[in-house]
Amino acid sequence: MKKWFLGAAASVALSLSGGVASAEVFKVGLIADFTGAFATWGMQFQQAIEAYQSANGKTVKGPDGKEHEIQFVYRDNASQGPDKTKQLAEELVLREKVKMLAGFDLSPHAMAVADIANQAKMPVVIMNAATASITRGSPYYVRVSMTIPQHVVPLAQWAWGNGIKKVFMITSDYAPGHDAALYFSKTFKALGGEIVGAEKSPIQETNYSVYMEKVLQAKPDALYMFQPAGSPSVALVKAYSERGLKTAGIKLLGTGETQEIFLPQFNDDVIGTVTAFHYTETNTNPGNTALKAQLKKMFGEKAGPDIASVAAWDGTDLIHRSVAALGPNAEGLKYLDFLKNAKLDSPRGPAVIDPVERDIVQNIYIRRVEKRDGKLVNIDIATVPMVKDPWKIDNPPKSN
């Protein structure tokens, strides 16, 4: 068995060394979950990358005038922990000789490769992993997704500006939920608003009746939820309607719970929910039209885009552009320098990479769930332009 493995390893190594020598291939290692509970992330990353490359070509012309192929090597984190991520990243760097790493659906996975990025001087394009502090972990990190406070702060501001004075919060009991609760209440209180109640719900909660009774007693103007997409948020909206909160005029606020890929799971109770997010599927940016058309063409009518697709599309765009500008063999930090201040014509709308934090600065859209042509969709009702991650404003980088 071992012998077989070594044989296979040797043949892989041989074929690789042959491949690298003969063609100008720029390899990017993409690590994400392709199986298990988070499998949609990997699938959407891969689909969007393939869609981008099919629309824009796999090769870019470098500064030397030669065509360089950008090739993605996909690895499954397989529902295992950051130790697996690290092992995969080391192999991608040492064996596959990738020049960049990308992907990372979960924050611990992204954080675990900081050491490798620093030692191998390897740019890392983070396509999801939303914990605010991540990009401080290594100067080689650049993030094209979002942070939790980036959504929550504009939402709290919008609520205050639209006559909501008292809010009740139900947030999921894990790190992102804690961040969301912290930033919502902080922002809302600073404006003069009142948090009349705050509950933490277990991460897989599906019975919200008791919470709703508490909300009713507290008589808020709005209920703010931060729940995992899928069954918990569906159950919350159901309880919200069944327990009479909707008829009592209590507004429902949220962030990513009502993305279009999840909306078919809800019934019409969800109509009127206001959420703040960085990507609305119904927007008519040229990038968004291209992404949606390409996904539909390649993966069928049901392949709807979501934040994973958008981030992978933009990440691929940045990778292509940096190879076009610097060629395939530049030093890691040169790529990072190039990406600082890079403007993105993203499917989500305009966005730019913060030159200091290497994190994305983007519009946040306030949307309302409505029914159009018999289908539940998000409709933009306000835009908060160019929001920088509030956590980074609160925690300025230490000068050294």
Added chain:
Amino acid sequence: MTKPSSTTTLAPAALAPISKLWATVGHVLPWAIAIGFFFVAEGSLSIGTQIMIWILFALSLDLILGYAGIVTLGHAAFFGVGAYAAGLFSIHFSPDPLIGHIFAIVVSGLLGLVTGALILHTTGVTFLMLTLATVSLIFEFGNQTRWLTGGDDGLQGMRVDPIFGMFEFNIFGQTAYVYALVVLFIWFLFSWRLMHSPFGRSLDGIRQNSRRMRAIGTPVWWRLLAIYGISAAMAGSAGALLAHSTRFVGLSSLSLLTSGIVTVMLILGGTRKLYGAFIGAAIYYLVQDSTAKINPHFWEFIVGGMLIITVLFLEGGLMDLGRIGRRLISRFRQRSDLP
């Protein structure tokens, strides 16, 4: 899972006795492969390190599940606590890996003794439920105490000094590999000695018939508690290896899934043989890793299929393949002995 009375550890008489030479080869082979791998597998030592960590973890489970017959799904508690103990020690006290490792062993061993003392008076399904409760409680504790563990984001800021001030942990993973290999070897010798001691034999007896063992004067509860604590310490040692080689600890090390994976590995390889953990963990990890490279969506199917086949046809796990081979050879010999 296993039929308690029919499978004893003594080799049935029908089998050809293993000659000393073959036994020696069998003992040397895994370690020779491990040492050889170090020299040929440049650039993928990391996978070897991971495999050895899982082997150690599976080995620790074998002591209680295989030998003592304690069926648990909470073993990740000790693995994860060991990892967090090593990680926190490096952040708050000293980045020296060896002291941190010993600290992790002590912490997880003590946790094993405390939780074991609380729940080992039960057996069977009740015990299984209590182990589930233990691991869930500890997982939730890790999730809630964000100031300490980083919660769902994982433990950040670990620094690990070079071993003996000389061997640095780096991307090539040589230090981590040798470190894991040495630790695994020490634990293996320890387990081997332990399981062939009167203490180990008494555990075997307890698994087969605990009432009878009590009747002949064995302090059953104390023996079980002792092996539970030892096994927890070993799992914690595996966790410390994980923390030091990854320089990051995630909440997943405490999850129920981790308990499940290590159980699958052990059953795949074969319980009660020590080397079963080696085969099971290595096969699981290599098959998963290589099939996932061909197609990321595919590996669960292959691993699942392997597990079904093993459980259905190989009662003693993949280690049984050796026994079947020996039986075939002896049958062949008998036939050729005929005039």
